[in-house]
Amino acid sequence: VICDFLVVGGGSAGCALARRLSERPDARVIMVEAGGAAAHPDVLDPSAYYRLWESDVAWRYTSVAQRGTNDRVHYSPRGKGLGGSSAINGMVYFRGARSDYDNWAYAGNHGWSWADVLPAFEAMEAVLTPTVLPERNPLSTVFVNACVQAGHHFTDEFDGGELSGVGWNRSTIRDGQRNSSYRAFLAPVKDRANLSIVLNSRATRILVRRDGCVSGVECVDAARRKMQIVAGETILCCGAFDSPKLLLLSGIGPARDLEAFGIDVRVDLPVGDNLVDHVLLGVLYEGTRPLPEQNAHLTEATLFAGSRPDGYTADIQISFNKEKHFADGYTVGPAAFTIIPGITKPKSRGWVRLRSADPDEPPVINPCHLDQDADVRCLLRGIELAREVGEADAFAPWRAREVAPGPGIDDEPGLRQYIARVSSTWFHPVGTCKMGLDAGAVVSPDLRVYGTQGLSVADASIMPEIVSANTNGAATMIGWKAAEILLSR
Ligand SMILES: Cc1cc2nc3c(=O)[nH]c(=O)nc-3n(C[C@H](O)[C@H](O)[C@H](O)COP(=O)(O)OP(=O)(O)OC[C@H]3O[C@@H](n4cnc5c(N)ncnc54)[C@H](O)[C@@H]3O)c2cc1C
Numbered sequence: 001v002i003c004d005f006l007v008v009g010g011g012s013a014g015c016a017l018a019r020r021l022s023e024r025p026d027a028r029v030i031m032v033e034a035g036g037a038a039a040h041p042d043v044l045d046p047s048a049y050y051r052l053w054e055s056d057v058a059w060r061y062t063s064v065a066q067r068g069t070n071d072r073v074h075y076s077p078r079g080k081g082l083g084g085s086s087a088i089n090g091m092v093y094f095r096g097a098r099s100d101y102d103n104w105a106y107a108g109n110h111g112w113s114w115a116d117v118l119p120a121f122e123a124m125e126a127v128l129t130p131t132v133l134p135e136r137n138p139l140s141t142v143f144v145n146a147c148v149q150a151g152h153h154f155t156d157e158f159d160g161g162e163l164s165g166v167g168w169n170r171s172t173i174r175d176g177q178r179n180s181s182y183r184a185f186l187a188p189v190k191d192r193a194n195l196s197i198v199l200n201s202r203a204t205r206i207l208v209r210r211d212g213c214v215s216g217v218e219c220v221d222a223a224r225r226k227m228q229i230v231a232g233e234t235i236l237c238c239g240a241f242d243s244p245k246l247l248l249l250s251g252i253g254p255a256r257d258l259e260a261f262g263i264d265v266r267v268d269l270p271v272g273d274n275l276v277d278h279v280l281l282g283v284l285y286e287g288t289r290p291l292p293e294q295n296a297h298l299t300e301a302t303l304f305a306g307s308r309p310d311g312y313t314a315d316i317q318i319s320f321n322k323e324k325h326f327a328d329g330y331t332v333g334p335a336a337f338t339i340i341p342g343i344t345k346p347k348s349r350g351w352v353r354l355r356s357a358d359p360d361e362p363p364v365i366n367p368c369h370l371d372q373d374a375d376v377r378c379l380l381r382g383i384e385l386a387r388e389v390g391e392a393d394a395f396a397p398w399r400a401r402e403v404a405p406g407p408g409i410d411d412e413p414g415l416r417q418y419i420a421r422v423s424s425t426w427f428h429p430v431g432t433c434k435m436g437l438d439a440g441a442v443v444s445p446d447l448r449v450y451g452t453q454g455l456s457v458a459d460a461s462i463m464p465e466i467v468s469a470n471t472n473g474a475a476t477m478i479g480w481k482a483a484e485i486l487l488s489r
Contacts, residue, residue, distance in 0.1 A: 003196075005486065006216055006231030007031040008203045008246070011084015012472050013459040013479030014237030015181035016124060020483030022195040027487075029195045030229055032219055034202035035081030043087050044177040047297045052088040053077045061241060061362050063425070068348070068370025070420045076365055076427070078239055082199070083180030085239065086472055089427070091178060092299050092319070093130035093170040095121050096467030096474050098161025099313065104464050108437035109445040111485075114161055117477055124480040128184045130170040130473070137295040139337060139398065143320040144168075146392035147303045150385075158302075163468055164314045166303040172472070181476060201227065204359035206234060206250035206455065208266050214455040220359075233454050233486060237479060240429040240461040244272040244352045245363040247433065247442075252449060261357040267451035269442050274434045275350040276466040277367045278426035280319075280342030281379065281419060282326035283386040284404040287335030288397065291322050303389070304344075304468075307381040315345040316382045317469060318389065326424055330404040337398070339390050341382025342426050344468040347372035352432050370423060379419050380412065428471040433461040446485050458482035
């Protein structure tokens with residue numbers, strides 16, 4: 001099979017990219033996706049999303065034991081099938097902060113400053129249509145009021161790049177149903193004559209010659225039949241765990257690691273390094289009475305705050321859930337709510353590596369959660385801020401008691417233990433095929449894999465630094481913008 005552009009992976013970025021590439025009628029585009037149509041009924045139902053995490057539309061990955069979290073292993077699912085992780089995620093939508101992108105550009109990534117990415121966000125969002133949900137849960141309004149009572153300002157300007165204060169966040173929900181990247185970008189154009197979507201076929205190897213020229217990928221389908229797809233340009237959109245895995249399997253990665261698995265080294269690059277993930281935990285309250293039903297499971301209001309009184313950067317994001325969440329090991333009655341501080345600028349860095357040279361094996365994932373004490377200190381401050389909100393008057397009619405960390409735990413050693421016991425991934429891994437000009441970079445600012453021709457990466461793995469909020473918006477923008485870059489080459 002032959003095409004101009006081969007998009008490997010049909011997730012958040014891949015669907016946006018394939019739509020835009022196939023807008024050009026003379027470009028023949030193939031998208032190959034390891035999963036299926038993601039037709040699981042819960043995909044469309046926003047209130048059912050927790051059920052998807054362990055379903056057949058998820059890659060059920062786990063991390064290795066994390067020293068920073070009491071040697072716990074963290075379940076780290078990724079979406080599998082059309083829409084990728086946008087088909088199983090929490091649907092919270094943010095662009096990120098102006099400073100995130102300006103820092104990318106400052107590091108040498110020409111074309112990725114806030115001013116550069118803003119038009120891409122606007123054009124992409126015109127199709128994705130993330131919105132502030134009109135029907136709010138009364139308890140979310142209580143959360144917003146409590147934040148204001150705790151001294152935070154109300155904002156309706158999250159989209160302007162200043163992430164600070166409390167406000168209503170947008171969600172990727174349309175007409176009451178999840179709007180995955182597939183539903184938004186590809187479903188309406190899937191019949192284009194120049195676009196083919198190949199499902200249930202996993203790329204197992206990039207076809208890369210000794211001189212670095214790439215001619216496509218080898219895939220294996222559900223019946224274990226092998227197929228080669230030949231392409232002028234191959235673009236990896238397999239996400240922050242699987243894009244590095246595919247590069248490593250193909251001999252593009254740290255030479256010493258590849259040699260240890262008997263893989264022929266094509267290009268010696270730090271693929272898989274620089275794994276960054278957001279970490280969060282729950283401050284859990286028992287409610288006094290049944291909580292209002294509508295939008296029961298959705299995060300519709302968010303607070304951004306700085307961990308340091310003198311700092312202007314909002315490095316803490318606090319979400320609100322109208323039930324128990326991210327407080328494993330604690331029991332609570334049927335009425336509960338959780339105030340969830342997370343760190344948006346973690347200092348810890350981890351890695352993704354191969355388990356073996358067998359493409360069927362899942363990658364080894366080591367996010368190094370809370371390796372750096374700065375991250376723990378940030379969470380300590382996050383718990384303080386969450387408690388200030390939880391104890392505000394607005395919650396008085398709803399709050400029976402704090403269950404976790406619990407009223408007895410307010411000294412630093414106790415809180416540090418709590419952090420190690422309950423902190424968890426926010427499911428935002430990025431950075432493993434870092435874009436940049438430095439020795440740690442895997443792709444250039446125009447997304448080419450160094451040392452190759454005809455190979456690019458366009459997904460969450462290229463982020464040089466993680467954005468200061470949930471990562472789906474940024475990943476989708478990367479796919480959208482990649483089309484401009486590829487078509488202008
Ligand atoms: C449980 C969960 C909750 C989340 N909640 C939120 C949230 O509320 N808001 C938010 O902004 N972000 C959230 N995120 C994160 C966000 O969804 C991701 O950052 C984003 O979807 C990443 O997009 P991507 O294109 O990089 O990868 P993905 O969307 O994961 O796409 C990768 C695709 O590639 C396919 N693939 C992998 N390997 C191969 C291969 N070898 N061959 C062919 N295809 C392959 C996969 O099946 C998948 O479809 C959440 C993520 C998860 C998992």
